Amino acid sequence: MKFLRNILVLTLFFTPLSITMIEAQPTSVNSETDPKAKILLDKVKKQYDGYGSLESNFKLEYKLAEQPKPETMSGKVYQQGDNFRAEMGKDFVIGNGDMIWQKSGNTVQIKSANSKDVDDLMTPKTLLRMYEKKAFIFGITGESAEGWSKKATILTGKPTNRRSEFTKIVLAIDQKTNNIVSVTAFGRDQSRSKVTLEPPVVNHNYNVSMFNFDKSKYPGVKVEDLRID
Numbered sequence: 001m002k003f004l005r006n007i008l009v010l011t012l013f014f015t016p017l018s019i020t021m022i023e024a025q026p027t028s029v030n031s032e033t034d035p036k037a038k039i040l041l042d043k044v045k046k047q048y049d050g051y052g053s054l055e056s057n058f059k060l061e062y063k064l065a066e067q068p069k070p071e072t073m074s075g076k077v078y079q080q081g082d083n084f085r086a087e088m089g090k091d092f093v094i095g096n097g098d099m100i101w102q103k104s105g106n107t108v109q110i111k112s113a114n115s116k117d118v119d120d121l122m123t124p125k126t127l128l129r130m131y132e133k134k135a136f137i138f139g140i141t142g143e144s145a146e147g148w149s150k151k152a153t154i155l156t157g158k159p160t161n162r163r164s165e166f167t168k169i170v171l172a173i174d175q176k177t178n179n180i181v182s183v184t185a186f187g188r189d190q191s192r193s194k195v196t197l198e199p200p201v202v203n204h205n206y207n208v209s210m211f212n213f214d215k216s217k218y219p220g221v222k223v224e225d226l227r228i229d
Helices: 002-014 016-022 035-049 116-121 124-132
Strands: 054-063 071-080 083-088 091-095 099-104 107-112 136-146 149-159 166-174 180-187 192-197 222-225
Touching: 035 136, 035 149, 136 166, 149 180
Parallel strands: 107 222
Antiparallel strands: 054 071, 054 192, 071 083, 083 091, 091 099, 099 107, 136 149, 149 166, 166 180, 180 192
């Protein structure tokens, strides 16, 4: 469950709704975001907000504290409005604004997008709430070649809540296109998750069926409906 949750945490950073979460703003009397970081993130937000839809291939590296080497896997993420779909091999997470379907192995769990339990999944809506609560402040901490980007600006975000699951988040933004190249999240449990995203394909009109789960296409899969409403 935690592995899939971290996939969601990172892949959903690249959706139009969740980009608002990383918009940099002062978060307390004693904490101020670098104004240059805010200018850059405002540009990124405006650009991603302008996309009618977005899809991108990604590579995930996930490392627990006790692991000598990170686990790696690849996948693809799609976003259209409130709808999203993240695919990782035979597993996926699908959301349509009302429900979330999470497939892991031979089991699909159904949850309400508004349930308390789903907060742990960090959907676009919960990421938006994090922004509204001003959960992170950002500063520019350097530049480097990153992934496909020849020169990316590196921004580091620190949580304003000491109880946050993450100790910091590091973004790499391509200086030529303002596309997000990678996001690295450092967990308080010493875990580390990094997603590197390929340049996005934008403004494709997807059929709504792509963002709903059709059990008939997955014979033998066990479905657990965890909704209580």
